[in-house]
Amino acid sequence: MEKEKLDFDSLRLAVKHKRFSPVYVFYGNEEFLIEESIKSILYNAVEDGVREFNFDVVYGNEVEVQNLISLLLLLPVMSTKRVVVMRNSEKFFNKISRSKKEKEAETFINYLKRPNPDTIFIIVLNEPDFEKEIYKKLFELAEIVELKAPYDWQIPSWIAKRVVELGKTPPWNGKEITSEACKLLQAYVGNSLRELDNEIKKLFIFTGEKKKIDAEDVKQTVGLSRNFTVFDLQRAIGEKNLQLAIIIVERMLQAGEFPAVILTMLTRYFSTLWKLHELRKTEKDPKKLANSLMLSPYHIREYLNQLDKFKEEEIKNAFKYLIEADELIKTSPIDSKIVLSQMVYKIITE
Incomplete structure (x- = not known):
């Protein structure tokens, strides 16, 4: 036993x-x-x-x-x-x-x-x-x-428990968080417990004597102050988190990121995903896959998890949507935000 x-x-x-x-x-x-x-x-x-x-x-x-x-x-x-x-x-x-x-x-x-x-x-x-x-x-x-990391689906309940636990200590004396706020906080921050803990503490300061943290508090405290990168966008798309992916696209464009850079990096991301898809047909060892793609052991785990969410046809379609978006941005008067948001929607849902 x-x-x-x-x-x-x-x-x-x-x-x-x-x-x-x-x-x-x-x-x-x-x-x-x-x-x-x-x-x-x-x-x-x-x-x-x-x-x-x-x-x-x-x-x-x-x-x-x-x-x-x-x-x-x-x-x-x-x-x-x-x-x-x-x-x-x-x-x-x-x-x-x-x-x-x-x-x-x-x-x-x-x-x-x-x-x-x-x-x-x-x-x-x-x-x-x-x-x-x-x-x-x-x-x-x-x-x-x-002491292993919670699964993705366990993160919202971890956030809720952490808020209650920290909320019992002075000077807070009792705080809770809504289910919607937990999911939104995970969407903004990801699954890093240390980063989530830091953001929870910021939320405590922002909400002061308010007993229950809601989604609007998360938007005001975390959403407005968070700087997103194309790697955050890749991760959101890889996890098929449509809500977060759209938010990241908007924030990156507001911060002055060029649409061409976003498209180039996403094309590189899906190229890596496609190579991994092909390599995994004959090789299962994550370490050997990481070496073949020149990725760190941490990143190969991320890519393997994301690859499980995409069928072969969906990866091929992603390249098609990236090319379509590139052509529209170069040749049409449609706002880049709309083009990129539609592209992300198609990649994740179609």
């Missing part, structure tokens, strides 16, 4: 009630949730005024086993708990899992079996290698917290 894992919410609830584990493994792809979880443990475990004396960060590529364990065995200073965080942890485990380092690995595992109850040890991992015995032991002995 697989060991039960905690998630962000269950961890927050446990530490709020002072239920701490001596060793945690934080792993996943959402850096914002990892940082928030570390803060949650630190602020609930260590009293105000003495945190700097009871909080240490070490790096796996630098720290040696004996030094790490000596640090973990230190007593708290005027506090009931200490917190030690290890980053770059994969390098630490790769180092001690070598055959010549067997005694170090054994020493570390022995600590995990009998950890110091006064120290909370947080190990931050990106991609555990479960082929290595050290990781199997670690996941067996530590409290596992999986």
Whole structure:
């Protein structure tokens, strides 16, 4: 039976009630949730005024086993708990899992079996290698917290929960947000939790004593101040978010962007999408696909997600609509905003 894992919410609830584990493994792809979880443990475990004396960060590529364990065995200073965080942890485990380092690995595992109850040890991992015995032991002995990014459809509910959570703290004393405002905020900002959190805090300041944030608040606070780029437009089209794509086109033109630049970049975007469509017929490995297209691992994930939303015929049609828009802008008196908006509408809906 697989060991039960905690998630962000269950961890927050446990530490709020002072239920701490001596060793945690934080792993996943959402850096914002990892940082928030570390803060949650630190602020609930260590009293105000003495945190700097009871909080240490070490790096796996630098720290040696004996030094790490000596640090973990230190007593708290005027506090009931200490917190030690290890980053770059994969390098630490790769180092001690070598055959010549067997005694170090054994020493570390022995600590995990009998950890110091006064120290909370947080190990931050990106991609555990479960082929290595050290990781199997670690996941067996530590409290596992999986901190992965929410899916696209989960973002509005994450926004709503975050607003309620932040709204409980002074000086706000109770704030909520409408469902429509959550969706609009996601449309403007995207799925980055850190950026969403920043915009939520701006909304709190903008709305002041008002208890419920609505869509108009989001438009006034986020929409009017946000500068969009052609990459935002690509992402909105790739996600088939028609409302946001039209807004971005209008904002870019208002900011002085040339229609020809928008068309050129979108043509390049769909060319990449088409190449990926062809390559994926014979190659499934994202890393190899990224190398073939000279894209970063982050961007190849984005492109693959977007490719799933477009059929082959829809990509071909996109090129047709781009050419039509280019000809209309060059030869007709129709306003560029109308031409580009119609083009985006056809690409996303037809």
